[in-house]
Amino acid sequence: MKNIPTSEELRARIREVFRLVPRPEYANIVEHSCPECDELREDLAQLGQYEVPNDVLDYHRNDLSLFSPEALRYFLPAYLIYSIEKPDSDLTEYVIFFLCSYRFATSEWKNRVRIFSESEKEMVCLYLHYLQSQTASRGYMTYLRKGEETWCRVKQGPGG
Numbered sequence: 001m002k003n004i005p006t007s008e009e010l011r012a013r014i015r016e017v018f019r020l021v022p023r024p025e026y027a028n029i030v031e032h033s034c035p036e037c038d039e040l041r042e043d044l045a046q047l048g049q050y051e052v053p054n055d056v057l058d059y060h061r062n063d064l065s066l067f068s069p070e071a072l073r074y075f076l077p078a079y080l081i082y083s084i085e086k087p088d089s090d091l092t093e094y095v096i097f098f099l100c101s102y103r104f105a106t107s108e109w110k111n112r113v114r115i116f117s118e119s120e121k122e123m124v125c126l127y128l129h130y131l132q133s134q135t136a137s138r139g140y141m142t143y144l145r146k147g148e149e150t151w152c153r154v155k156q157g158p159g160g
């Protein structure tokens with residue numbers, strides 16, 4: 001495994017790599033209208049990607065799948081940064097389940113990954129590697145490895 005950055009280094013790199021991601025239009029924060037999606041949109045509409053308070057992230061810890069692809073790309077780094085600060089949090093568990101979901105193999109969910117640049121995907125990949133090195137997330141190793149298939153460059157084996 002590659003060298004694992006410290007918590008501080010990784011948070012700084014994520015912040016830097018995602019800082020130019022365009023803000024999604026108000027109407028495009030979520031793709032659906034229901035009380036749950038509307039609440040997520042209202043809570044985040046006025047906030048920059050790194051201005052979301054931890055209690056708001058925590059409240060919406062299970063809502064990553066409600067974001068449009070553009071809003072996911074914009075707000076995911078805030079979730080990653082919170083999670084790196086608190087690897088034993090409930091939010092971390094939800095972020096792992098989301099990023100490592102089998103649903104990313106479906107055509108509908110592939111769109112959510114395609115919008116990320118290579119360097120942004122590399123940050124998500126590094127996050128998965130970082131968690132594998134943390135005692136708090138040892139129990140999620142199978143998920144974290146599965147997530148690599150979505151977010152990490154596939155290494156070509158000999159003859160592959």
Ligand SMILES: [Zn+2]
Binds near residue numbers: 032035037
């Ligand atoms: Zn909805």
